[in-house]
Amino acid sequence: MHRVKVRVAEGALDANDTIARANRADFDRAGVSVVNLMSAPGSGKTSLLERVLALGLGDLRAGILEGDVQGRLAQLHVPVTQLNTGGGFGGECHLDANMVRSALDDIPLDDLDLLIVENVGNLVCPAEFRIGEDARIMVASVAEGADKPLKYPLMFRACELVIVNKVDLLPYVDFDLEHFAHHLEAVHPGVAWMPVSARSGEGVAELAAWLAGVPERARAVAGAGA
């Protein structure tokens, strides 16, 4: 990487962290936990959200901030706020804290307990930009190959949960779950992961339960830090 670019990138990351902390303070004031959902394009984030929200998250009132280019979630029965509709530069390649901040006025924070942010499909840039979230989920699909943790280690390190999606395709692709787990353990020892299929429904209840536990885990972390 060229020197000037590195300096620009470091300055941008400092500014981003400052704004992420401001977002975090606003989320805390409203009592909202936030999950940042990341993946490659086409790994199935949107279908997964549709399945999970159809199932529900217990007593939690969930909302979506749709940050991916041209999302299709508007027909869900939860509040959906759309960002990044793809004008100009062709859409952003990741969400940053300031983009999320620019949307805060449009999100009914007082009516939510959990905000799920669907990030742009990209396995490089989103890892570098915190948005003020409590937890990050990385969705990988079995169609993408078991080597992905080794190729994009930052993304697989920058998350608290890894979803292995489209496991209904396992009989038809060269994807070895044990290899994937081995590679994942090498780049992010001990991280939680679960096999899921938005198509067959396998693992959707487990994912819903994990999401439903985010606010309590966030409170535990905050309590330990106080």
Added chain:
Amino acid sequence: MHRVKVRVAEGALDANDTIARANRADFDRAGVSVVNLMSAPGSGKTSLLERVLALGLGDLRAGILEGDVQGRLAQLHVPVTQLNTGGGFGGECHLDANMVRSALDDIPLDDLDLLIVENVGNLVCPAEFRIGEDARIMVASVAEGADKPLKYPLMFRACELVIVNKVDLLPYVDFDLEHFAHHLEAVHPGVAWMPVSARSGEGVAELAAWLAGVPERARAVAGAGA
């Protein structure tokens, strides 16, 4: 997008085009045609290259510039030059003309007729950065969904050929080739596309034939412009 960012991006694109023209001049001097291969992560670019190069490209001497993060192509029997091995900022999210330029001394241009550049897996940024290539190929996999041309129109516009890869999975995924073709036609009328499976070998010979025709088509374009 924020104003400062837009200005930075426009300046970067101007500089990129200048360097891309310098690359182009060097490729012309060496008599090398260049293909820029783009896709989402996990769509199968690397496996496709392995299949196509095993088949061969007729009389053409091919080489690879491996720009994706941590490539695995080194064992092929063609010259492979590696860029972007993922240090520091977690790897680049696209190749730009200057990154390609920084590798030119390491590529045996005089021994090549066709250089295939494997770009970083990303469906947003690579569309904006020419690298001095003659042709661009966009690889989409049927596992990613038929809506991808609508979600990432710039990428599907910025190419001369679209590969629909992993068609061996068609019986097992909700992907309608006709819908895909319809969406593709909407964003890039008349663009060539072909169904391929790096796994079964379907379409690999057609892709090899298309690649083998790149130098002649490039000469025809140059002749028409002279």
